[in-house]
Amino acid sequence: xxxxxxxxxxxxxxxxxxxxxxxxxxxxxxxxxxxxxxxxxxxxxxxxxxxxxxxxxxxxxxxxxxxxxxxxxxxxxxxxxxxxxxxxxxxxxxxxxxxxxxxxxxxxxxxxxxxxxxxxxxxxxxxxxxxxxxxxxxxxxxxxxxxxxxxxxxxxxxxxxxxxxxxxxxxxxxxxxxxxxxxxxxxxxxxxxxxxxxxxxxxxxxxxxxxxxxxxxxxxxxxxxxxxxxxxxxxxxxxxxxxxxxxxxxxxxxxxxxxxxxxxxxxxxxxxxx
Amino acid sequence: xxxxxxxxxxxxxxxxxxxxxxxxxxxxxxxxxxxxxxxxxxxxxxxxxxxxxxxxxxxxxxxxxxxxxxxxxxxxxxxxxxxxxxxxxxxxxxxxxxxxxxxxxxxxxxxxxxxxxxxxxxxxxxxxxxxxxxxxxxxxxxxxxxxxxxxxxxxxxxxxxxxxxxxxxxxxxxxxxxxxxxxxxxxxxxxxxxxxxxxxxxxxxxxxxxxxxxxxxxxxxxxxxxxxxxxxxxxxxxxxxxxxxxxxxxxxxxxxxxxxxxxxxxxxxxxxxx
Numbered sequence: 001x002x003x004x005x006x007x008x009x010x011x012x013x014x015x016x017x018x019x020x021x022x023x024x025x026x027x028x029x030x031x032x033x034x035x036x037x038x039x040x041x042x043x044x045x046x047x048x049x050x051x052x053x054x055x056x057x058x059x060x061x062x063x064x065x066x067x068x069x070x071x072x073x074x075x076x077x078x079x080x081x082x083x084x085x086x087x088x089x090x091x092x093x094x095x096x097x098x099x100x101x102x103x104x105x106x107x108x109x110x111x112x113x114x115x116x117x118x119x120x121x122x123x124x125x126x127x128x129x130x131x132x133x134x135x136x137x138x139x140x141x142x143x144x145x146x147x148x149x150x151x152x153x154x155x156x157x158x159x160x161x162x163x164x165x166x167x168x169x170x171x172x173x174x175x176x177x178x179x180x181x182x183x184x185x186x187x188x189x190x191x192x193x194x195x196x197x198x199x200x201x202x203x204x205x206x207x208x209x210x211x212x213x214x215x216x217x218x219x220x221x222x223x224x225x226x227x228x229x230x231x232x233x234x235x236x237x238x239x240x241x242x243x244x245x246x247x248x249x250x251x252x253x254x255x256x257x258x259x260x261x262x263x264x265x266x267x268x269x270x271x272x273x274x
Numbered sequence: 275x276x277x278x279x280x281x282x283x284x285x286x287x288x289x290x291x292x293x294x295x296x297x298x299x300x301x302x303x304x305x306x307x308x309x310x311x312x313x314x315x316x317x318x319x320x321x322x323x324x325x326x327x328x329x330x331x332x333x334x335x336x337x338x339x340x341x342x343x344x345x346x347x348x349x350x351x352x353x354x355x356x357x358x359x360x361x362x363x364x365x366x367x368x369x370x371x372x373x374x375x376x377x378x379x380x381x382x383x384x385x386x387x388x389x390x391x392x393x394x395x396x397x398x399x400x401x402x403x404x405x406x407x408x409x410x411x412x413x414x415x416x417x418x419x420x421x422x423x424x425x426x427x428x429x430x431x432x433x434x435x436x437x438x439x440x441x442x443x444x445x446x447x448x449x450x451x452x453x454x455x456x457x458x459x460x461x462x463x464x465x466x467x468x469x470x471x472x473x474x475x476x477x478x479x480x481x482x483x484x485x486x487x488x489x490x491x492x493x494x495x496x497x498x499x500x501x502x503x504x505x506x507x508x509x510x511x512x513x514x515x516x517x518x519x520x521x522x523x524x525x526x527x528x529x530x531x532x533x534x535x536x537x538x539x540x541x542x543x544x545x546x547x548x
Contacts, residue, residue: 058522059489059543061335063383065355065362080366080378081339086488086545088339090364090381092354104354107364109337109381111488111543113522118548120519123445123478171397204397214360214385215333217491219524219543221517242528243495243536245394248332248387250493250539252526254516262517265524267541269333269385269493271360274392 004183005150006192009038010045012075019076020046024068028147033067033105035147036213037195041188043091043108046075048187053079054087055114057187060218068105069095077110086113115223124265126256129156132176132234151196152180154234160198161206168206171241171251173197182232185257187220190227193235193255194218194266200241200251201272210273214248222263230257239266247271278457279424280466283312284319286349293350294320298342302421307341307379309421310487311469315462317365317382320349322461327353328361329388330498331461335491342379343369351384360387389497398539400530403430406450406508425470426454428508434472435480442480445515445525447471456506459531461494464501467509467529468492468540474515474525475546484547488522496537504531513540521545 009025028038040062047053073095081088093106135154158173177196179189199211222230239253253266283299302312314336321327347369355362367380409428432447451470453463473485496504513527524543530536 059337061337061383061489061491063333063362063385066357080381083340088337088381107354107362107383109335109383109489111337113488113545115520115522118519118521118546119479121478122517123474123514123523124516200397204395205393214387215335215383215491215493217335217489217541219489219517219522219541221519221522221524223520240397242398242539243396243493245392245495245536246389246497247392248389248493248495249397250495252539252541262519265516265526265541267491267493267526267539271387272392 004181006179006183006189010041010188012045012049019074020049021072021074023072024070026146028150030145030147035195036064036216037192038147039064039068039093039106040195040216040218041192042075043093043106044110044191045188046077046091047089047110047112050077053112054082055085055112056223057110057220058113059111060108060191062106062108062216064106064213064215066103066105068093071095086111122262124254124262126236126260127174127238129174129236135176150180151177153177153196158203161203164206164208166205166207168204171200171204173203174236174238176234177237178232178234184232185227185230187227190220190255190264191218194253194264197237197239197251197253199270199272200239201244201249204241204244212271214269214271216266216268218264218266220264222261226261226263230263233258235263278455280453280457280463284315284462286319286323293348294323295346295348297346298344300420302424304419304421310338310490311466312421313338313342313367313380314469314490314492315466316349317367317380318384318465319462320351320365321363321384321386324351327386328356329359329386331384331494332387333385333491333493334382334465335489336380336382337489338380338487340377340379342367345369360385396536398528398536400510400534401448401512403448403510409450424454425451427451427470432477435477438480438482440479440481442478445474445478447477448510448512450508451511452506452508458506459501459504461501464494464529464538465492468527468538471511471513471525471527473544474513475518475523478515478518486545488543488545490540490542492538492540494538496535500535500537504537507532509537
């Protein structure tokens with residue numbers, strides 16, 4: 001049985017000091033470092049596999065301070081506060097540089113909680129959309145990077161511009177997405193999928209400028225049973241830019257499973273050069 | 275000259291170890307601790323007054339691990355990584371408990387950056403709304419807490435339900451807001467205003483249930499000049515709930531100045547008992 005590349009990327013080895021170690025995955029490599037979604041998933045995984053962890057993820061914020069270097073890294077998750085039903089974590093990802101000094105690439109915070117059944121509703125409803133198998137797969141031009149092969153994306157609207165003519169008018173995209181090859185959804189793969197939206201400024205301006213996510217937040221509205229019910233089906237993702245100003249833009253996004261259940265909401269702020 | 279209560283709440287004393295100390299403000303007290311927006315502003319202030327700080331705030335995430343105790347607290351801001359034009363900070367707020375042990379109440383991360391003039395746009399436009407002085411001030415029922423007196427809120431739509439009859443239908447609110455007494459806007463007061471939306475579940479269900487913000491994120495789209503131009507005018511705030519499930523809901527919000535410039539976007543996930 002072959003290990004799914006996502007599971008290989010999530011493999012962390014616990015260390016005696018409570019941290020764990022791992023190795024970056026060439027299968028999820030972007031241009032200067034790993035795909036940001038895989039870095040987010042690693043930060044979350046460091047918490048999820050910690051023996052002291054209480055409950056399931058509620059919130060994840062990842063700050064991309066510097067690219068993770070290719071190769072070995074350390075993930076250090078610390079339970080800063082444990083309450084009766086919630087737990088607050090800080091996470092640091094770091095590696096050794098050529099001189100042997102520790103370089104922090106990523107900081108993150110995670111909140112986990114034991115959830116109870118309560119009154120619940122999707123206030124944000126899944127948009128109407130054609131079924132995934134009626135839509136073509138997306139092709140991202142000019143980006144021969146490994147991680148793009150790890151996802152199946154079928155744009156519904158607001159796909160990558162076919163002409164880079166500077167004539168963009170909006171920043172709203174809707175798309176179907178899943179792991180490739182398909183893989184049953186879990187919290188870490190959901191976190192990774194939350195970073196899958198291509199940069200909103202490319203759509204808004206129909207201009208491909210250099211970008212880099214600075215900070216990403218994911219709120220989890222699903223529990224493990226909801227994720228299991230999602231299986232390896234598609235998620236419908238929607239993202240829309242809000243403010244673009246002086247080198248940074250943000251977007252607000254939502255992810256539903258094929259049954260229309262809101263699994264996660266996500267936000268990020270992104271550096272752009274223009 | 276009297277010090278504005280907000281400035282009194284932001285007063286931090288630098289300590290030799292790089293941390294700073296302060297004292298909680300009775301003027302911003304909520305039921306079990308300070309108003310969450312003031313806690314967010316304190317975390318940001320600890321970075322802004324740090325001698326090593328580079329540039330202005332881009333992103334702030336605050337995790338409310340436990341209530342801040344009334345009285346003295348310590349704020350410890352650490353520059354984890356300084357790049358050419360961006361800087362990544364972690365912040366911890368803590369206090370001594372009755373046994374003299376250090377209790378962490380709050381963790382935060384802050385990204386600051388030196389911004390350059392670039393192509394910019396408000397993709398999220400300010401909604402049409404009547405002028406603030408044509409609308410009545412909000413009254414929050416059953417909440418005799420100090421911090422509510424520190425803000426002037428004039429609801430445009432989606433105000434606090436006048437009947438708690440369980441018949442809520444949506445979670446969208448638009449409102450004018452500013453400090454009371456009025457105070458020229460800065461990054462810390464903007465961060466505090468970002469937490470001003472009353473709990474979305476109260477509107478969505480027309481039912482007042484116990485709540486508590488777990489994690490708050492603010493993205494800053496304004497620089498110091500934009501804030502100065504906003505003066506002590508009103509901000510238009512809009513917030514909408516997205517998912518309400520098994521004890522936690524989130525909302526996504528935006529804040530524009532009276533001239534229609536998008537100053538900040540904000541998100542939070544909130545515990546609810548139902």
